[in-house]
Amino acid sequence: MVSPGEDGRLQSYFDLVGMPYSSCDALTSALTMNKGYTKAILADISDLYLAKSVLLFEAQRAEGVALVEEKLALPYFVKPNAGGSSIGMTKVKVAEELKEAIDKAFDAENTGSQVIVEEFVHGREFSEGIYRNIDGELIVLPATEVKTTREFFDFEAKYIPGLTEEITPASLNEEQQLRISKILKEVYVRLNCKGMVRIDFFLENDSDKFYFIEINTIPGQTPQSFIPQQVRAAGITEQEFYGELIEVALKR
Structure with missing residues (x-):
């Protein structure tokens, strides 16, 4: 989900008509x-690296190629600065591939007119849910580690069965668990998040440094998605979990 469900447009409408969400x-x-x-907002969180x-x-x-080559070292991740599901994203290993990757990211649909290019981080990839419960406490769910046979966790790896192994709990x-829990709570507060x-x-x-990739304010909710996996790993029934999110929203 990207537009209008995840980019604030639908939330603005709900605010206008007084509908809780x-x-x-x-x-x-x-x-x-x-x-x-x-x-930019998360830049000074302790123990979180960018x-x-x-x-x-x-x-x-x-002039994108020149700007990137002046400031960053290969390999790069090139991706639209907005959007989701890794659409328009490329891992660039050699300089000759950079211009095509930048054009691909700019030309992707519904991803804004901005492209972000990042230096590649060699490490293990994780995804972890966090939410505020009915008592106002921040609860961090068990992490999921993502292992893919692809070059990176791209669109195909996310949606084609058999290309990715998801290990929950990681x-x-x-x-490491204590450190990342503290970091995620700070991210949640710093971005003024609500719900899950x-x-x-x-x-x-x-x-052994944790590097931020991105935050998803409306994560996938199929039975195979990360959040339902993590809820089950935490020993919570999905009925209890989603029921509590609704109660918190109504209370808010």
């Missing part, structure tokens, strides 16, 4: 669809 508000929903702006990046606007399209030691969100991150191989 369980997701983030309009401002947070719109902001978090923009990867570059989100990273891959070096360059944000390109449509007016900079012709294998993180106690110190899912945050994706890397654990860098050599440094």
Whole structure:
């Protein structure tokens, strides 16, 4: 889900007509669809690291290659600065592939007129849900580790069965679990999130540092999606979980 359900437009309508809803508000929903702006807000969170990046606007399209090569080292991830499901995203290993990747990201549908290029982080990939319960406490769900046979967790890896292994709960030691839980709670508060969100991150191989990837304010909710997996791993029934989200929204 991207527009209008995840980018704040639907939330704005609900606010206008006074209808309660369980997701983030309009401002947070719109902001978090923009990867570059989100990273700027999270930049000084303790123990959270951000891959070096360059944000390109449509007016900079012709000079994009030069701007990226001046500031970043190969390999790169090139992706639309808005949008989801890894649409328009490319991993660039050699300089000759960069221009095509930038054009692909700019030309993707419903992804804005901005492209973000990031230095590649070598590490394990995780996704983890967090929500505020009826008592106002922030609850971090068990993490899911994503292992794919693809070059990265792209559209095909997300939606074609057999290309990806999802391990819930993920294998993180106690110190790593405590550290990432603290980080995710700070991200949730810093972005003024509501309801349930899912945050994706890397654990860098050599440094053991957690790197932010992106936040999803309306994560997938099929039985095979990350959040339902994590809810079950936490020992909560899905009926209890979603019922509590509704109660919190009505109370809010």
